[in-house]
Amino acid sequence: MSALSVAVVPVTAFAQNCTILMCNHSKQAAVIDPGGETDKIKQQLKQMGATATKILLTHAHIDHAGGTAELAKDLDLTIEGPHQGDLFWIQSLAQQSAMFGFPAVESFTPDRWLNDGDQVQVGELSFDVLHTPGHTPGHVVFYNAAAKLAFVGDVLFNGSIGRTDFPQGDHAQLISSIREKLFPLGDDIEFICGHGPNSTFGQERRSNPFVSDHRG
Template identity: 85%
Template structure:
């Protein structure tokens, strides 16, 4: 099993869980969803002794992607993800920042769009890419089977699910993404979500009022 370290750095006024995933063997790290507060993210990299190798995006809402262009430039990092279905969200980042009172941000073009069944590499760690539309059409989840860990962005939360009232959100699609693509990975899979505390797929399958096996 390839050892990893994970640090969650809450960023922006929305307390979005930017996550640094580091391969302990190589010290290579991916920055997942750098929504803003770049200085806090770089401080955490230094604290871990991590060498950032790429940015990974689950989706392109402002609180997840707002710091991407700046961080990619500063650290000379490639950007991988999300799925191309979120292109319109990336193109609209300046409007999103104005709407929500964020600092002005630049758009960017990912170096690699991701699709279902793709893989991304972080040092010696391999993450499987799962396309999980519903919250946004291009949302992806990153899953490391070895360590039974998933990074689910805003698809699923501890006790809740992602919003679907934004442009091109789709509630039935979101439910299908969770129940047909995530829950089958196993009850013991821990997940880090875009906001709030971690949980496991098993806990949510039992207790989450939106997607549990027992929902009305």
């Protein structure tokens, strides 16, 4: 039996890939990037027979973090991540929700800020934390070597990369995060991104027009 199960629950008008990550042995689960529509998330947890213990945040844009306070309160979850560089995004969640026409949301304070080299636990599973700034200054990625799986938020997409035109975005930093932090993990690593279908780092190295080895 595989050590983990993953279910992607698209939420919000931005079709953000909220991901439920469950340790199959303990049935404990983390909810990665609950952007909203928390009833859909709770329904998926129930369907999996999972007991959520924490929320993991890759970054604090509204479509990834908007449902965090509500879900944490409803299910008594701890909040881990992102890196403290995204504090200003968390503090501006109310303004973000108004700007993008989202339902009003509460701000929150993570129980644990994450740094490069940290680890997070989900049941009996450990995930390495990589600080990957560029899309936002505090963006992090969660990676499990044994499962050959990474949760990359909005750093990298199938055929594209994250936007850097938001406050404190940095295109050069984003390219560096992808090419120096993610690609060295291996071509066979599959990643689940914040929007759209999965891919592998190898596929993006070969064909992504923004970061491929053949670019330029």
